[in-house]
Amino acid sequence: QVQLVESGGGLVQAGGSLRLSCAASGRIFTDLVMAWFRQTPGKDREFVGLSVRSDTTPVYADFVKGRFTISRENANNTIYLQMNNLKPEDTAVYSCAARWGDSTTFRRYYEYRFWGQGTQVTVSS
Secondary structure, eight states: OOEEEEEOOEEEETTOOEEEEEEEESSOGGGEEEEEEEEOTTSOOEEEEEESOTTSOOEEOGGGTTSEEEEEEGGGTEEEEEEOSOOGGGOEEEEEEEEEOOOTTOOSGGGOOEEOOOEEEEEEO
16 A cells, blocks of 8 residues: 655745645555646546656656656655646646556556545636
């Protein structure tokens, strides 16, 4: 089992920044693919980005366009999502997810077994 706890959401004005954190426990962190998804009411979870290992380049959804950065600290079993130049359309509940493996192809929410509780990000115009 893997437990994921997120933090860092909140309200920010358009153009601002937020950093989300996701702390993992219960499984060797380096064995996990860690991902961020987001969800708005009435829609499926949308892939934001993922990290396979700390020594590989994270993979991002196209809409990120250089605004978001994923980083990973294996020593703290934590993954971060730095979000810059936020837009109102980025408003969503952001969740981290985990699964075992080492592929960058896991970009669909149903491919992940473990989920955090989600954190609300609201971007005002």
